Amino acid sequence: MSDTVRFMERVSPEPNTGCWLWTGQFSEKGYGIFVLEKKRRVKAHRFSFVMMWGKIPDGLHVLHQCDVRECVNPDHLFLGTNEENVADMIEKGRQKKGPLDKEKVLRIRALCSRGFRPCDVARALGIPPRTVRDVAVYRTTWKWLEER
Numbered sequence: 694m695s696d697t698v699r700f701m702e703r704v705s706p707e708p709n710t711g712c713w714l715w716t717g718q719f720s721e722k723g724y725g726i727f728v729l730e731k732k733r734r735v736k737a738h739r740f741s742f743v744m745m746w747g748k749i750p751d752g753l754h755v756l757h758q759c760d761v762r763e764c765v766n767p768d769h770l771f772l773g774t775n776e777e778n779v780a781d782m783i784e785k786g787r788q789k790k791g792p793l794d795k796e797k798v799l800r801i802r803a804l805c806s807r808g809f810r811p812c813d814v815a816r817a818l819g820i821p822p823r824t825v826r827d828v829a830v831y832r833t834t835w836k837w838l839e840e841r
Contacts, residue, residue, distance in 0.1 A: 700744065703727070711768070711769070714765075725765060800818075814829075
């Protein structure tokens, strides 16, 4: 069975919004994951975009117009740079709320780069250790923020 056929078996159209909701596996961040026949894992919305519109140019992200992470409807997807993705997120109020601001993020990164353990930095700043790891070790959050 082709990847396209297997992919479409994991899609459930939502009649009120037009979203195609992914029913397969999900990543920790809530995005659909599709496993290709060659056993390679890809984000489901990226596969959908490629399936319908073609190759994604290097450096571009696949963004959701509908802001539904589970949606894989290619008509709801568009290309954008990381900066455009961040701007879209802020404009729509989807950025993470919480105890961090630009100065605290830079401080966390500076402390970790000087050898302080993330758990110690977290304790000192009164934030969860996972937050410190995401900011300074894995850089999965606040990755748009450049160091000084």
